[in-house]
Amino acid sequence: MTALGNVKLKPGDTIGILGGGQLGRMLAMAAARLGLKCQVFSPDPDSPAFDVVLNATCAEYADVEALELFANDVDVITYEFENVPAATAMVLAARRPVLPAQKILETTQDRLIEKNFVKRLGIDTADFADVSSVETLQSAIARIALPAVIKTRRFGYDGKGQAIVREGDDPSRIWEELGTKSAILEAFVPFEREISVIAARSADGHVECYDVTENEHRDHILKFSRVPAAISDELAGQARAVAERIAHALDYVGVLAVELFVVAGNGGPRVLVNEIAPRVHNSGHWTLDGASISQFEQHIRAIAGWPLGKPVRHGQVTMTNLIGDDILDYEQWLTVPGATVHLYGKGAPRPGRKMGHVTEVTPANSK
Ligand SMILES: Nc1ncnc2c1ncn2[C@@H]1O[C@H](COP(=O)(O)OP(=O)(O)O)[C@@H](O)[C@H]1O
Ligand SMILES: [Mg+2]
Incomplete structure (x- = not known):
């Protein structure tokens, strides 16, 4: 058991993970490789992360008794999703260290607070x-030129809870269809490309960033990540510096992702921050096969109070998400030379559901 102050796990200790999706599953697999155990807490009995751990708690996030029992069983608690309810985090944080810290959730759960x-x-x-x-x-439309993007302040993901507002659209209809009381209107960004930085920060303030990833979305869902991003070293350095500053300002412990837009500027391309994810991120899945240390291991090391690794990239990497029916081609993917296939063990392939991913690495010295 750990004191609520500094965390320093030993092999054999147990990490509690809130959320049972593919991110929790891959975190637990990385922890296992380091000799650490995981207990997963999720309300969904079909959670893919349950399949890879011995101990699981299937209960609602509002179930205080279940949360207390869970906390008693683990040494440190982390999460795979940013929408952990504040009350849940509070119950847990009173008993065990929760990393990244609870206050980070308040900033990143709300697009307005995050952007400010x-x-x-x-x-x-x-x-x-x-x-x-x-x-x-x-009045927002009058100030921000159209087209613009309206987004709910909370609970948006994979493009859900957002809509493009175009010239001639009826604001009352848009507002009604969005069905919320709190949103932001954002200028539409004519980006050259989308990139992300996966950064890890340890409790002693050391930061390690992965090489900048370039992301291609289809229907608002990540489809491909490619590393390195096709940007100058200088711009990549700027993007990493932005992620590092954010990590320090949040006094962050663990892995975080910063999504950015690359836009044309007078003095050359520049970056705008789109959003922050206080967790391991889909655009960092390439690190499982494309780097010496994965984002999942890096997160586990950070929250365990262990030294971060210096990740070395193995070459040019492409990550392809298997979304919905893409999963039906898994046997074909298994035969692609050099491809590494990851299947998340989910049930039915619904449209838009992330079912797995494939990594392809071209070593730097190959032709
Ligand atoms: N202001 C914007 N201008 C242009 N495209 C945008 C804008 N905001 C979001 N998008 C597009 O929609 C995708 C999803 O939006 P994002 O804000 O990242 O929400 P989430 O990932 O939580 O669904 C982005 O990756 C980008 O492709
Ligand atoms: Mg996003």
């Missing part, structure tokens, strides 16, 4: 405005 936080650091984002009614939407 980034802006206060002097880091650029798309122009944005707080929207809480049809009237405020109208």
Whole structure:
């Protein structure tokens, strides 16, 4: 058991993971390789992470008794998703260290708070405005030129809870269809490309960033990640510096992802922060096969109080997400030379559901 202060796990200790999806599953697999055990807490009996751990708690996030029993069984607690309810985090944090810290959830669960936080650091984002009614939407549209993107402040993912607002659209209809009381309107960014930085920070303030990843979305869902991103070393350095500053400002412990847009500027391309994910991230899955240390292991090391690794990339990497029916081709993928196939053990392939991914690495010295 760990004191609520500094965490220093030993092999054989147990990490509690909130959330039972593929991220929790891959975290638990990375922990196992380091001789650490995991206990997964998820309300969904079909959680793919349950399949790879011996101990699981299947209960609601509001079930205080179950949370307390779970906390008693583990040495440190982490999560695979940012929408951990504040009350859940509070119950757990009173008993065991929760990493990344609970206050980070408050910043990253809400797009408005998150964007204001980034802006206060002097880091650029798309122009944005707080929207809480049809009237405020109208004044936001007047200030931010159309097209623009309206996004719910909370609970959005894979493009859910957002819509493009175009010239001639009826604001009351858009507001009604979004069905929320709190949103932001964001200028539409005519980006050259989308990139992300996966960064890890240890409790002593050391940061390790992976090489910048270039991301291609289809229907608002990540389809391909390619590393290195086709950007200059200087811009890549700027992107990594942005992630590092964010990690320090949050006093972050663990792995975080920063999604950025690359836009044309007068003095050459520059980056705007799109969003922060306080967790391992789909655009970092390439690190499982494409780097000496994966984002999952790096996160486990950080929250265990162990030294971070210096990740070495094995070459040029492409990660392809298997989304929905893509999974039906898994046997074909198994025969592709050099491809590494990851299947998440989920049930039915619904449209938009992330079912697995494939990594292909071209070593630096091959032709
Ligand atoms: N302001 C914007 N301008 C242009 N495209 C955007 C904008 N905001 C989001 N998008 C597109 O939609 C995708 C999903 O939006 P994002 O804000 O990252 O939400 P989430 O990933 O939580 O669904 C982005 O990766 C990008 O492709
Ligand atoms: Mg996103």
